Amino acid sequence: MQAGTDIKIARLTSPEAMRAAARLMSSSDPWLRLGINYADCLKSIRTPYRELHGTLRSGELKGLVLITMYGTLRGYIQALCVSPGCRGEGVGKALLLYAEKRIFRESPNVFLCVSSFNSGAIRFYRRLGYKRAGLLKDFVISGSDEILMRKTRGPLRGPAPRGIKRKQ
């Protein structure tokens, strides 16, 4: 699938791709700083109802997005990571727009969490239309919060049934 001008993104299902994704995540912040190691990342990638999508360059994984399409926060971006040498080239934006397109086919919300220390990623998400939806204090490690962000196209269901007052 084509997402940017020359960035091809596709669903990745092979065990090698999953291991490459776990290597990429576990060798980068925020996962390093949060103490989330290779085994943790691989387990997270292999979780049922999660979809790994990514982009390759010269056979190497250059960026990935991991999506959960299940549960109350259906349309949750579990991870987004671009290889350090490829950052600032539009790969992250292409992956995020691709993930949004995939999620909005089935749900009106895209959710994600970003660590409070990850100021660059917070700016990145804000620029792409994400709004703060909540704060999970000391969620993964003590001294760092997770900011829940959302981009929405509207409520899960249509207008409230007759007799039920909508919030003012």
Ligand SMILES: CC(C)(COP(=O)(O)OP(=O)(O)OC[C@H]1O[C@@H](n2cnc3c(N)ncnc32)[C@H](O)[C@@H]1OP(=O)(O)O)[C@@H](O)C(=O)NCCC(=O)NCCS
């Ligand atoms: C955050 C991340 C995914 C961004 O990917 P990227 O490929 O470097 O970003 P892009 O080149 O696509 O940038 C897209 C836009 O965001 C802006 N942007 C990117 N990183 C930014 C930063 N650190 N601060 C401010 N703006 C930033 C770019 O200027 C660009 O703006 P434009 O569209 O107006 O030109 C990447 O830096 C990364 O993998 N970081 C490590 C993992 C991480 O923190 N993931 C997110 C938390 S789960």
